[in-house]
Amino acid sequence: MQYHRYGGPEVLGVEEAEEPHAGPGQIRIAVRATGVTPADSYLRSGMLQSITSLDFPHVPGMDAAGIVDEVGEGVTGTVVGDAVFGLVPFADLGGGAAQYAVLEAWAPKPRSWSFEEAGGAAGNIDTATRVLDALEAAEGMTFLIDGAAGGVGTIAAQLAQARGLFVIGTASERNHGFLDRLGVVPVTYGAGLADRLAPLAPHGVDVVLDAAGKGSLAELVAIAGDPHRVVTIADFDADRHGVRFSRSGAGEPTGWAGLPVAADLADRGRLTVPLHAVFPLKETATAHEVSAAGHARGKIVITVP
Ligand SMILES: NC(=O)c1ccc[n+]([C@@H]2O[C@H](COP(=O)([O-])OP(=O)(O)OC[C@H]3O[C@@H](n4cnc5c(N)ncnc54)[C@H](OP(=O)(O)O)[C@@H]3O)[C@@H](O)[C@H]2O)c1
Incomplete structure (x- = not known):
């Protein structure tokens, strides 16, 4: 799912794109689900251009869950086939709404969470x-x-x-x-x-x-x-x-240490990811519209076939 210019939800479309690859310290996953956040709509509309500009084409989706299929240099403790959830590289401001996505911070997917729940968890x-x-x-x-x-x-x-x-x-x-x-x-x-x-x-x-x-x-x-x-x-x-x-990439410490903490809480039944709605990838435009309306009860998630 990507777009080539700033605009309304109608700029979003499913297209063939080049596969991303895991750089040093990163992993690549076959994506099962990715979260939708209000920032996806702000970025897509061009509203944040004075703060940050996008490289086009741009793939939305700041967090995701799926199965590891590439492990970058220097990564230990995670192997191909693991189910994980995590954050796309902050500098990319997206990448999750695709068959493959690179993650720069992740944790094992809690058994108690579905891929949908895990896909929308990491950013928050x-x-x-x-x-x-x-x-x-x-x-x-x-x-x-x-x-x-x-x-x-x-x-x-x-x-x-x-x-x-x-x-x-x-x-x-x-x-x-x-x-x-x-x-x-x-x-x-x-x-x-x-x-x-x-x-x-x-x-x-x-x-x-x-x-x-x-x-x-x-x-x-x-x-x-x-x-x-x-x-x-x-x-x-x-x-x-x-x-x-407080925002990511603003020079303050990240909240990445919270990912394994949250996974552990989830496995002990102490952290749920309430889902407002789940949309298939081809309905990303609708997911953006629902998010932008500002009254989600919990998280909006997109599933990737
Ligand atoms: N700086 C960062 O790092 C960062 C990270 C993530 C998100 N954000 C920003 O933080 C905000 C929240 O993100 P989110 O993902 O939680 O958004 P969200 O899921 O879309 O939040 C929707 C919630 O906002 C509530 N709401 C609407 N109007 C409100 C009001 N006047 N006062 C209090 N609550 C109200 C709604 O409750 P009702 O339906 O009951 O009205 C709804 O449950 C967004 O602006 C997002 O862009 C910033």
Whole structure:
């Protein structure tokens, strides 16, 4: 699945492409599934051109799961035939939505996850781990996630719970039961959040992830009491609020160490990847449209035949 110019979902098309190969420290997989993230739509539309430009043709898909079929120089502990999930090279900004993809960070696929679940897991694990580390999230803290029902939020909530944090998450009311089943205390987002939180977090909120980017940073900083206790992954106004913006490839540590941690939690039944929808490769355009609508409950995934 690739495109040759910036544009709407209609620029996406299935075509023959050159096979990628694993470089040093990398592996190549025969892809079974790849995740769809809002950034796929931002990149495709050209909206991020001022920050990063794409080389065309571009294959979307930042994470994937499949079967290892090539092992690059220097790789140990992974062999051809292993089932894995992981991240495409960050510099490529894609590559997952294809028969073969190169990974630069990966972990064994948990037996308890389907390939669909594993295919959409790595990017959000990387992001959530990076954010929890940046917030120095520790046992006993109360953690607020603004935008908890989406791809990043659902994974961040469970990784935080595994670290011993108490998690409160915002979502629209239709998603409150869903958050409740993840062990997250739900609260409705939007103006007045601090008042609604007061009875839910009587000792206050220690750390906050803004996974929504909907202009709530001023209120989130007031809730945490210190901008240093807030990290956003989605609000480009972060600087104005003294809040850190976390993203891959920005010189901060990666969240790659979270991949084996997450795989181990999954095998112990403590980490699930809720799926909003699964689309076949040829319906990638629809998957991008659904993602861009901004109300995924969990992760959107594409399967590769
Ligand atoms: N910087 C990074 O490294 C990085 C990495 C990954 C993602 N991101 C960005 O982080 C954001 C979240 O990513 P994602 O993959 O989790 O997206 P997603 O799966 O599309 O998130 C959808 C969720 O957002 C919630 N939402 C919509 N409007 C909201 C609002 N006003 N307040 C709070 N929540 C709201 C929705 O809940 P309801 O349906 O209940 O409204 C839905 O569950 C995106 O902007 C993405 O581009 C950044």
